[in-house]
Amino acid sequence: MKLSLDGISQQYVTDKGETIDALGATDLEIDEGQFVCVVGSSGCGKSTLLNIIAGFLEPTTGTVKMDGEAIAGPARQRGVVFQQPTLFPWLTVHKNVEFGLKIKGVSAAERERKASEALATVGLADFHESKPYELSGGMQQRTQIARVLANDPEIILMDEPFGALDAITREKLQNDLLDLSREKKKTIFFITHSVDEAIVLGDRVIVMSPRPGRVVRDEPIGISKKYGRPLRGAELRETPEFAEMRDSIAASIGMAAA
Numbered sequence: 315m316k317l318s319l320d321g322i323s324q325q326y327v328t329d330k331g332e333t334i335d336a337l338g339a340t341d342l343e344i345d346e347g348q349f350v351c352v353v354g355s356s357g358c359g360k361s362t363l364l365n366i367i368a369g370f371l372e373p374t375t376g377t378v379k380m381d382g383e384a385i386a387g388p389a390r391q392r393g394v395v396f397q398q399p400t401l402f403p404w405l406t407v408h409k410n411v412e413f414g415l416k417i418k419g420v421s422a423a424e425r426e427r428k429a430s431e432a433l434a435t436v437g438l439a440d441f442h443e444s445k446p447y448e449l450s451g452g453m454q455q456r457t458q459i460a461r462v463l464a465n466d467p468e469i470i471l472m473d474e475p476f477g478a479l480d481a482i483t484r485e486k487l488q489n490d491l492l493d494l495s496r497e498k499k500k501t502i503f504f505i506t507h508s509v510d511e512a513i514v515l516g517d518r519v520i521v522m523s524p525r526p527g528r529v530v531r532d533e534p535i536g537i538s539k540k541y542g543r544p545l546r547g548a549e550l551r552e553t554p555e556f557a558e559m560r561d562s563i564a565a566s567i568g569m570a571a572a
């Protein structure tokens with residue numbers, strides 16, 4: 315077990331003193347190397363859950379453990395990729411990617427090696443000296459992913475990372491992320507609004523109810539397994555199993571919201 319969430323819930327108190335139940339009691343166990351996708355209507359507590367796992371937010375109740383140890387705050391073993399790129403505009407791509415390593419006091423030679431490897435992994439080997447504003451949205455997202463990879467985290471937490479991208483760039487990045495998760499065996503927790511994307515990427519799809527968010531469905535996705543090889547893109551989307559799963563999960567979200 316890589317991650318275990320036990321009785322997590324979250325209440326926020328607004329500036330007006332109003333209490334908001336964002337996340338209902340949630341238990342979840344995630345195995346090492348698993349690719350877990352989370353779907354659910356807007357405001358159901360997905361980002362809240364991710365922020366708790368990241369260690370940015372202390373839950374109102376419950377505990378989160380990674381490798382059996384309670385998570386007490388953010389740590390390098392858990393890298394986060396947000397929907398909007400959060401790059402430093404005044405730094406080059408290379409300097410953005412090595413930023414965390416520099417803070418940690420990693421030597422210049424080691425930083426160079428790790429940043430180069432991470433940028434090559436995301437297909438940006440020729441863009442070390444570019445500034446973020448010179449990059450497309452997809453390239454900025456790749457840079458963000460490279461920055462996380464350079465830290466070599468065990469878990470990658472992604473909050474709608476491809477939500478702002480066009481369909482073609484999105485599919486390319488989905489395929490790259492699938493390659494990466496298979497090659498590097500990272501545990502991935504991935505939030506998306508797209509049921510299609512969740513099924514394309516996830517070994518497992520979790521459906522949350524509207525606020526206060528709870529897990530209402532936890533579905534293993536075994537389409538590739540059934541065909542005996544990893545299916546991708548149009549080939550996967552055109553299987554009857556894909557259409558069936560998509561309709562069924564969309565119905566679960568709809569039912570949860572009704």
Ligand SMILES: Nc1ncnc2c1ncn2[C@@H]1O[C@H](COP(=O)(O)OP(=O)(O)OP(=O)(O)O)[C@@H](O)[C@H]1O
Nearest residue numbers: 326327328334336355356357358359360361362363
């Ligand atoms: N700091 C905060 N203070 C008060 N309420 C908050 C705070 N952060 C989130 N909320 C509320 O908690 C609920 C869950 O928010 P969260 O951002 O986790 O939802 P989400 O599922 O990620 O939504 P989306 O799909 O739109 O990103 C929402 O109703 C939101 O308004």
Ligand SMILES: [Mg+2]
Nearest residue numbers: 360361362473
């Ligand atoms: Mg969110």
